[in-house]
Amino acid sequence: xxxILFIEKKMETEKLGMMYLSxxxxxxxxxxxxxxxxxxxxxxxxxxxxxxxxxxxxxxxxHRHALKTNEKIKKRYPHILSVxxxxxxxxxxEIANEKDVDFVVIGQGEEAMIEIIEGKTKxxxxxxxxIENLNSLPIPDREILYKYDAFRNNPMKNVITQRDCPYDCxxxxxxxxxxxxKDEKHKMFQRKTVDYTIKEIENIKKNYPLERILFIxxxxxxxxxxxxxxxxxxxxxxxxxxxxxxRANLVKEDLVVKLKxxxxxxxxxxxxSASPYVxxxxxxxGQITNQDIEESIMFFKKYNIMIRLQQMIGLPIENPLExxxxxxxxxxxxxxxxxxxxxxxxxPKTKLGExxxxxxxxxxxxxxxxxxxxxxxxxxxIPDKDKIQRLQRWWHFITKYNLxxxxxxxxxxxxxxxxxxxxxxxxxxxxxxxxxxxxNYKNLSD
Numbered sequence: 001x002x003x004i005l006f007i008e009k010k011m012e013t014e015k016l017g018m019m020y021l022s023x024x025x026x027x028x029x030x031x032x033x034x035x036x037x038x039x040x041x042x043x044x045x046x047x048x049x050x051x052x053x054x055x056x057x058x059x060x061x062x063h064r065h066a067l068k069t070n071e072k073i074k075k076r077y078p079h080i081l082s083v084x085x086x087x088x089x090x091x092x093x094e095i096a097n098e099k100d101v102d103f104v105v106i107g108q109g110e111e112a113m114i115e116i117i118e119g120k121t122k123x124x125x126x127x128x129x130x131i132e133n134l135n136s137l138p139i140p141d142r143e144i145l146y147k148y149d150a151f152r153n154n155p156m157k158n159v160i161t162q163r164d165c166p167y168d169c170x171x172x173x174x175x176x177x178x179x180x181x182k183d184e185k186h187k188m189f190q191r192k193t194v195d196y197t198i199k200e201i202e203n204i205k206k207n208y209p210l211e212r213i214l215f216i217x218x219x220x221x222x223x224x225x226x227x228x229x230x231x232x233x234x235x236x237x238x239x240x241x242x243x244x245x246x247r248a249n250l251v252k253e254d255l256v257v258k259l260k261x262x263x264x265x266x267x268x269x270x271x272x273s274a275s276p277y278v279x280x281x282x283x284x285x286g287q288i289t290n291q292d293i294e295e296s297i298m299f300f301k302k303y304n305i306m307i308r309l310q311q312m313i314g315l316p317i318e319n320p321l322e323x324x325x326x327x328x329x330x331x332x333x334x335x336x337x338x339x340x341x342x343x344x345x346x347x348p349k350t351k352l353g354e355x356x357x358x359x360x361x362x363x364x365x366x367x368x369x370x371x372x373x374x375x376x377x378x379x380x381x382i383p384d385k386d387k388i389q390r391l392q393r394w395w396h397f398i399t400k401y402n403l404x405x406x407x408x409x410x411x412x413x414x415x416x417x418x419x420x421x422x423x424x425x426x427x428x429x430x431x432x433x434x435x436x437x438x439x440n441y442k443n444l445s446d
Contacts, residue, residue, distance in 0.1 A: 002117040003031045005051035006144070009065050010038035014151060014158040016216070017086070017109070018057055019140035024110040027138050030117060034144050037069055046077060053117055057086035057109075060347050061370045067098055074100040083116055085109045090180070091173050091349055093125045107180065108163075110137070127180075130187040134163065139200045146208060155211035155439060156243075157204050162191040165218040167247075170284045170352035171312070171344060191222065194229045198237050205238065212265065212437075213242040220244035221255065231262035241265035248296040249288045256299045266337075266436065267300055269293070270310040274330035275323055282317060282352070290330065297334050306436060309336035311395075314343040314378035314388045316352065316361040321384040324391055325408070331399055338436040339399035342374040343392050356380060375425065387412040393421050396428040 004025055006018055022032040035045040054073065056066040063084075070082050078100075085105035089095050096104040105112040106127035115121040115128070131137065146152035165174045166189055181188060204210050221227065234242070243266040244259075256264075271293050272283055280286030293309075300307050309331055313324035331339040346353040348366040356362040361380045362369045369379040375392060378385050394411050397403070403411075416424075433439040 001029050001031065002052040003033070003049055004053045004055050004113070004117065005046065005049055006032065006034045006055045006057070007042070007066070007069060008034065008036050008057075009062070009069075010036050011145070011148075011151075014145060015057065016140055016158055016160050019142055019144060020137060021055075021057075021109050021113060022144045023138040023141035025113060025117075026141060028114060032141070032144055034147075036148075042069070042073060043076065046073065046080075051080060054080055054082045055113070056082070056084045058084065058088050059086060060088045060092070060367065061345065061372045063088040063092075063095065065372070067095075067101070071100050081116065083113065085112075087173065091176050096124050107177075130181055130184045131190075132187060134190045134192050135196050139196075139203055142204065142208065153209055155209055156214050156437060157208065157210055158214050158216050159197065159201060159204075160216050161197050161220075162189065162217050162222070164188045164190075167218070168284055170282065170355065171347070171350055173347065173350055175351065176349055189222075191226060194226060194233050197230070198233050201234075201238050205240075210240065212240055213238070215242060215244040218245060219247045219250070221246050221250045227255070227258070231258050235262045239263065243267065245269065246296075247288060248292040251292070251296040251299060253299050253302075256303055256305070260303045260305060264305055266306040266308065268308045268310060268340075269296060270312075271327070271330065272310070272312045273315065273323055274327040278315060278317060278323060282315060282355075284351070293330075294334060297336060306338070307336040308338040308340055308436060309334070311339070311341045312344050313341055313392060314380065314382065314385070316344070316346070316356045316359065316380060316382060320382050321387055321391075324388060325405075328391070328395065328398065328408070329405070332402060335402075336399075338432060339395065340432075341392055341395040343371075343376070343378050343388065344380075345370045345374045345378075346380060376421075386415075389421075390414070390416055393424045396431065397424075400431065 025032055033049045035042055054070060056070065058066045074082060081102045082100060083103045083105060084095055084101055089104045090106050093104050093106055095101060103116050104125045106125065108128065108131055110131065111128040112126040115126065164177065168175050201213060240263060242263050244264065245268045248269050272285060273279055274290060276290065279288065297307055311327050311331065313327065314320055315323060317323055346356045346362055346366050346369050353366050357366065361382060371377050371379060377389055390412050393416060398408055
């Protein structure tokens with residue numbers, strides 16, 4: 001029996017991958033624990049739990065903090081194994097060459113972690129076959145996260161019904177994932193049965209505060225037969241509001257009616273840019289048109305389903321500020337309930353990242369151009385970076401209060417210090433929770 005300590009900086013959302021992995025390990029007789037280094041004393045947690053393994057799940061950008069944390073604690077505990085998994089180690093297994101990294105897991109982590117902690121492998125980089133049947137996995141271990149009141153008491157809990165994404169947006173790594181597992185295509189894009197999904201939600205409903213479910217599948221509208229069964233069984237067994245992410249070109253009015261009757265209360269979908277050229281030629285999202293977006297908004301509004309429209313600015317094009325402002329005007333025109341915007345990050349090995357190198361928007365190592373998140377800044381060599389950063393901060397308030405275009409131009413000329421930008425980000429998140437999600441903010445951490 002081993003003790004596995006998952007190490008995170010600070011969790012803003014539920015990490016289902018970690019919870020699935022924890023459940024899998026516990027089912028096989030091991031113990032797991034979680035520590036957030038920004039919230040707790042990591043050395044105190046290590047002394048209390050006495051782990052055999054440090055486990056990090058990290059994306060590009062986040063990996064820098066994980067490596068620094070690992071180096072710091074391995075100075076005191078060099079005998080404890082460190083394992084790095086998640087998106088960054090999957091696509092950049094050379095992280096195994098970094099100081100104090102003992103193992104790297106490519107892809108799904110369940111079977112790989114068992115081999116590592118049970119001493120069944122000497123390989124430093126481990127890639128195991130994809131899970132044959134997702135329904136064979138235990139339901140996620142929510143206790144590992146719900147020891148924190150902010151997560152336990154949150155009336156909205158996350159659920160995912162499928163792994164992998166079949167689409168090929170240029171800013172994402174999905175094409176690399178398909179290449180990594182090209183010999184196992186029959187195992188990709190699996191979706192758990194409706195019965196498994198209902199059982200998981202019933203478990204949450206029985207044990208924790210629950211008022212709504214957020215399905216975090218990249219696209220919830222993938223399979224009509226599955227959706228028909230889900231709508232019927234969810235309404236009968238769960239009967240709570242739910243939120244899901246959709247692709248606008250798949251939205252039809254009869255489907256909206258069916259989902260509404262099952263409990264759909266809010267929906268997320270992306271336009272990224274309102275420019276058809278950028279959508280098709282830069283982002284490879286040309287199959288979703290502005291007309292698709294506008295029709296989807298019309299259908300959802302007709303049936304009183306709240307909408308979050310997602311956009312991305314700071315793109316590697318000739319005039320990124322103009323593109324951002326045109327996308328903002330599209331949002332102002334169509335009036336979603338929540339307009340959400342991120343700043344593009346040129347992740348290495350993505351098609352758009354390579355495009356940045358080829359066209360002079362970046363030079364050398366793309367990792368140096370990626371921030372720790374996709375809200376704070378652009379490090380690309382693009383014009384008007386400062387204004388784009390300010391626009392990201394102001395975007396929520398501009399769309400919430402429907403500010404005139406002339407006033408927006410004035411706002412973008414006014415410098416913002418770090419304190420102001422942090423406060424604006426906090427207000428945006430608070431508004432999202434209280435106005436869009438209708439969560440009692442007083443019961444949650446900021």
